[in-house]
Amino acid sequence: MNRYIQIFLITNLMLGTFIVIFSTHWFSIWIGLELSTLAILPLLTSNQISRSNEATLKYFLVQAFSATLLLNGVLMNVWLTNNWNINLTNNPLPNFLILFSLITKLGLAPCHFWFPDVLSGLSFLNGLIISCWQKIAPLYLIITINSSFPNELILISGILSVLIGGWNGLNQTSIRKILAFSSISHLGWIISISFFNNNISLILFFLYIIITSLVFLLSYIMNTKSLSNLNNLTLSPNLIFLYIINILSLGGLPPLGGFINKIIPIYIFTNNFNYLFLLPFLIGSLLSLFFYLRIAFNTNLILFPQHSLSYLNWNTNFPSNFNYFISLLTSISLLSLILLPLFFSFI
Template sequence: MNPYVLMILLSSLGLGTTLTFASSHWLLAWMGLEINTLAILPLMAQQHHPRAVEATTKYFLTQATAAAMILFAATTNAWVTGEWDINNLTHPLASSLIIMALALKVGLAPVHFWMPEVLQGLDLMTGLILSTWQKLAPFALIIQMAPNTSPTLLTALGLLSTLVGGWGGLNQTQLRKIMAYSSIAHMGWMLITLQYAPQLTLIALGLYIFMTSTAFLSLKMASATKINTLTAAWSKSPILAPTTALALLSLGGLPPLTGFMPKWLILQELTKQDLPTTATIMALAALLSLYFYLRLCYAMALTIYPNTTNASTPWRTCTTQSALPLSLMMIATLGLLPLTPAIMTLPT
């Protein structure tokens, strides 16, 4: 892609997200979401592959549906109350409709079906943008909407997303689909604590971005898109393979890695709110997610690369990719757990 076109598209991505962050009016927030969607579509379709075009079409139709629902609900609320302010969305129907539309935008269950299919048709760097940056603007609106939303709806969306994210990734062989179900599960963890401790949601979102970026950059460095290709990772790069395995375990929430921090704090908060059943279900769902991360680690560390293969052997090749972003993300993914007390004292 032409570097000038790429710069314009990435700038538009930033503009759309910033506009949604800064807006208190539903029309401005909707415009920011639309700019965000339209800016990523050319990045998704740049490969000119049928799978990429299909994924782009599915993404466009899904995001357009969610945007139409948001506009319809905001207009309904303005018709009833005379207010366009985001924080004054008091009509219960409009509030529930907008939460479902935003859930559709970020891929929360039960409106998650588009996400694994879309992510499977993209290259790893575009998938990274879709899994991290594209979540920020809709999630900022969800955080602002939380005080006016039914707690039962938020809890149901969070629990269902965590369970679907765990169950859905169990029988997958494509790494991008596994990362999609991982994203759905993490979104559920963020949503479940939103009504009780919004600062925990922000911490979980920040750490999720670090961990997911590390996972995608590691897979890109290893040129891996299927579990089978991970079996050659140790032979190709003896340093990248164990660090990638640790990053995946961090995504699963295994102590003493960074990913344990948000799950630990969220379970602690649910216990404080006298919700032991919810906390137990969340912890059991985390075990499901941990299982399919362990499958990936097993493929990398304990599986021998097959002797007969139709593909050319990706042996030790010199890569031109920059390792600095991956190194910084890897450090954050693996080593932030001791900073938990300091992070919890940050002003919110």
């Protein structure tokens, strides 16, 4: 793809998200969501993966369906309230349509079916955009106006996402599908906490973006397609170490930065005496932790018998600038645990 066209598409992709964040008019929000969708479609088909066209078509159909639901819900809301501001009516039907369309865009349960298939057909860089940047606008809308939505539906969707993300990730060998179910599980935690505290949800989503971006970038550089080729990596030992650290952080192991995304929701649930709701989240978290540990062990902690000179295969001439960049982001995710007492002040 031409470089200038690529810059133009990325600019429109970012512009669409910013329009959604800074708009209070439903039509502008819908325009922003559609601008992001149309801008990313050519980017998804620009890689050399054989399944990219199929994945792009699936993504387009799902986004078109959810955009139709959103527009119908918005028009019903305008008809009932006689204004385009994002002040929803108490009528359950437009509220349900808008919430269902946003959940579909996020790929949360029970509308998660498309997300693993789409992500498995894309490159890691495009998967990073789908898993992080394209989640910002719909998640921001849910967090901003969640007081008008049926809270039970948000909580049920969060519980199902955590359980389905953990359970379906167990029998996967593709790294892309594992990361897809990981994203579903993490977003389930985030939208469930928006039921209690919007500020904490935004903080947890920011940490999720940092850690997930690191895992996608390292997977792209190391070209890790499946679990079977993780133990044959011949890259820099530093990158292997950072990959293991970020995978375990994504699983929420203390004292890594991803532990914040687990301990704060657990504290909020126990502080509000929602022990019954906390149980499925803990079960889903343990299920997810299993396949994170499996990736970490397959990467370099368990090695097949090798020749004593196998260390010569290590590539020590990897670009130092990229090493510094990855190390910086990893340090930010790790040091975020120091700010844990500050996060509790928002609760």
